[in-house]
Every structure is written in structure tokens, then in C-alpha cells.
Amino acid sequence: MSDSFLALVLMEKPATPDMVLVVKALRARYPELAPEVVDGGDAANIRQSSANSPLIRCGDEMVAVMSMPAPIPQDPGLWSRAAATWPEGETVAARHRGHLIVSVLGQNLRPLPVARLLTAVIGALIATMPECCAVVWDTKVARPAKLWMEMSRQSFAPFPDYPFTLWIDIMPFRSVAKIGAVTMGLSAFAGREIEFETNKLALPVMIERIAGLAAYLVEHGAVVKDGDTFGGDEHERITARLGLSARFAGLPVLFCAANTAS
Structure with a gap:
């Protein structure tokens, strides 16, 4: 996994993303990425295998998405910090019952390209999964899912217009x-x-x-x-x-x- 970032997408109820739909959303938002699902190999049903794959290839990078049917560990400090700009955050977090773990595979990756790519993929996940309610970035920063989905459209904008305030x-x-x-x-x-x-x-x-x-x-x-x-x-x-x-x-x-x- 990347030694830079790990993102958690909180969901009101456990769900597994359809990666084919996620890739379609990515292509619509960022055609330059040329994303594709890394399918499950020899499975008989190719469409179902791709939908359930945990991996997306974007150019030379691989993004992993794992669905976890449980809440994230409690972190009062995280939600105390979030309250300054998102007073409802702790209440939203208290209701979540599942989460996604999203990361870029590899080591010694440059932080900014990884952050841009993860932000884009998370935006596509939220766009295709109504269960998503919040994003926790690198265990330190919490943002509402709707805000993330909107701001993530700028993931590959030139400096200084990319959404660094999500991070x-x-x-x-x-x-x-x-x-x-x-x-x-x-x-x-x-x-x-x-x-x-x-x-x-x-x-x-x-x-x-x-x-x-x-x-x-x-x-x-x-x-x-x-x-x-x-x-x-x-x-x-x-x-x-x-x-x-x-x-x-x-x-x-x-x-x-x-x-x-x-």
C-alpha cells in the first residue's frame, strides 16, 4: 500500500461498490485518467467479476477499495477538530455502520499525485453510492461526503486550484x-x-x-x-x-x- 495516505469512506449501512459503475463515473469526470477495472481473472461471469473487483487501474497506478461491514474505530479528537467547520460531523459519524478503505498500492509514491488520485476515486465512489456520508482523510481530517463529491471534481486542476482543503x-x-x-x-x-x-x-x-x-x-x-x-x-x-x-x-x-x- 501507499506509505502516504489511507482514506476511509463512511457509509450509513454496509455496501460493496460496483466498480464498473465507479469506473464509468471516473471516466465521465476525468477522461484523461483512462481508468479500468482489474477484473477477477477466470471467473465465469466477467461482468460480475469486474463489478466485485477491489482494484482500479489508472495509468500506472493501482487503487484498492475494500468494503468493511463495521464502523471505524472511535476517535473523539477527529470529530472535535471537524466540528469547527462541520458541526454535524460527529452525529453523522455516530450513525454509520460500514466503511470503505481506499488506498493507492505501492511504496515511495509522491504525496501530491497520490492525494489527487485518491480524491478523484473517492468522489466517484460517493457519486455511485448513496450510502456514503463522510470521508476521513489519513485519520486526521473529516469532511461531509457531499462536499467531497463536489470539490473532488477539481482533483487534477492546476496549482493552486486543486482541493487541498479536503486534506x-x-x-x-x-x-x-x-x-x-x-x-x-x-x-x-x-x-x-x-x-x-x-x-x-x-x-x-x-x-x-x-x-x-x-x-x-x-x-x-x-x-x-x-x-x-x-x-x-x-x-x-x-x-x-x-x-x-x-x-x-x-x-x-x-x-x-x-x-x-x-
Whole structure:
């Protein structure tokens, strides 16, 4: 399996996808993928064998889909994080009774192409399976199935228009005199999360800065070095430091602070 990502698609009741229909949905959404079902070999009924196959080939990559007739393990932290943007998430998750495990087969695969492909396949699964109610990305990020299906149409859009916000959470917090936020999920692309604190920027501006930096790191990987500066305009510079978070239990972070230029 891929050593980068594992996605879980939650279902209100257990179901097995018809992979022939999933491939049709993929072809309609992304003709450039040329997807095909890897059929079950010597089975007498070829159509049924293909429908039940757990594998889809997309170019040089193989995507596995396994149906599990049970809920995923409980993770209160996951749904607590999701509540910031999806308050109903925990209630939706409590009702699910089955899930799909979706992964790209292989090792040492580049994170961004894997994320794009998985996102596209999950969108097609949701489009063909009304039982789907949520997606848990890499055990860290939870999103509603409908949102995933809509945003996944942009899976292969050029930078920065692909749906990286399906893969990364930005969680605001407040300290005594500052506001801040930390990402969750970026480390799979860049080796560490972003932790940002400021007493200079309004919350929406801070979130915009973090999202812009996160998108850049998803595209380019761990290219920001300790002490690098970047920022919005001539009046604002952001300094980045590599380290471990004191606030989030030693989490490896790119710590960013906004400064007003003199």
C-alpha cells in the first residue's frame, strides 16, 4: 500500500461498490485518467467479476477499495477538530455502520499525485453510492461526503486550484494576547505542520495566509528553511522557524509569526 495516505469512506449501512459503475463515473469526470477495472481473472461471469473487483487501474497506478461491514474505530479528537467547520460531523459519524478503505498500492509514491488520485476515486465512489456520508482523510481530517463529491471534481486542476482543503484542517486558537492556528494533515506533504501566531492580523487574514502557505507546501514540499521570511506586502513580513510545538505536545512545526515592517 501507499506509505502516504489511507482514506476511509463512511457509509450509513454496509455496501460493496460496483466498480464498473465507479469506473464509468471516473471516466465521465476525468477522461484523461483512462481508468479500468482489474477484473477477477477466470471467473465465469466477467461482468460480475469486474463489478466485485477491489482494484482500479489508472495509468500506472493501482487503487484498492475494500468494503468493511463495521464502523471505524472511535476517535473523539477527529470529530472535535471537524466540528469547527462541520458541526454535524460527529452525529453523522455516530450513525454509520460500514466503511470503505481506499488506498493507492505501492511504496515511495509522491504525496501530491497520490492525494489527487485518491480524491478523484473517492468522489466517484460517493457519486455511485448513496450510502456514503463522510470521508476521513489519513485519520486526521473529516469532511461531509457531499462536499467531497463536489470539490473532488477539481482533483487534477492546476496549482493552486486543486482541493487541498479536503486534506488539511486549519484550527484557530487564542492565547493571552494573540490569536493563532495550527494545521493538521500538512505533515504528509511537507514533513511538519504550520503553527501561526499573531497580534497583528485579523483572524480571516491569518487563515488566508496559512492557507496560502499550506497550498505552496503541498505543491512544493518542505522547501521553507529556518529563518525564511515571506508575506503579503511591503508592510507585512512573516518569519518561519523550524521546531517542535510547545503548545501541541512536541508536534514538528513550521512556526510562523507575523511582523509589521518598519
